[in-house]
Amino acid sequence: MEEGIRVKYYESHEGVYKKIKKNNMSSWGEFCGKSETFEDFYMKEYLVTALGRVRPSADARILDIGCGTGPISCFLARQGYNVDGIDVSRTAIEIARTNAKERDLDIHFSVDDICCVSNTRSDIYDFVIDTHCMHCITYDTDRHAALASIFRLLKKGGYFIVETMSIEDPFKWSFKGRIDEQGILWNEVKKNSPYDKVLFEDKFWMCTRRLMSPSDLERELKQAGFSIEHTRTVQDQDIEYMEDFQAICRKPVGN
């Protein structure tokens, strides 16, 4: 399938956040019908384990990419860390600000695209956390841009903590949509959808997820310049052929 040119495909999350706002829900996890709450989010256990391994200083500065309505940013701010959260969705950031205010937490949330962060911003964060954002970035060019931004935004010796959807054999995917040979998941959209879409077999399709194998994810991280200190794959709770790939990566001290 060919790449089109419209509003970026990953900006389509805005539509979901409008529904989250309308239905007075607190987070993406709640919208997806998982047994999660804002305080008890899906990657909490891993985050606690990862932070226990790398032991951030009490005043560490952390960036939550694809922060959504802010469950992970709020959790980190409550631990005392200095947290910034970014998301491409305006509505998500609006809800995240309300969520932080209600909990009396001081977090800097902004609407930003991790694929296009200004080159002038560098060496800022001790940690960057991928809270299920990177699997929404499907094309290699966008993924390379996002990983280059993350690398640049980290201080030397800073950590990139990843949890992302992974699949060994993308052709096992059997839910909605179709998958191509690169592991890009395509979902059918209406002809008038404003987002980046392609025409294939008389239907319009938008890419929504990138499903890579653990070894391809590791390769991609190494190519971006990270050293990989720890990886683990965890079986998805609902789909037997899916996994979550977790990694603790580091920007080398010498870079």
Ligand SMILES: C[S@@+](CC[C@H](N)C(=O)[O-])C[C@H]1O[C@@H](n2cnc3c(N)ncnc32)[C@H](O)[C@@H]1O
């Ligand atoms: C699966 S949701 C997870 C949201 C949040 N981390 C949570 O746990 O509730 C993925 C998020 O990544 C955001 N996102 C996707 N592409 C992005 C990009 N290029 N830059 C910043 N955020 C992005 C989406 O808007 C969405 O909020």
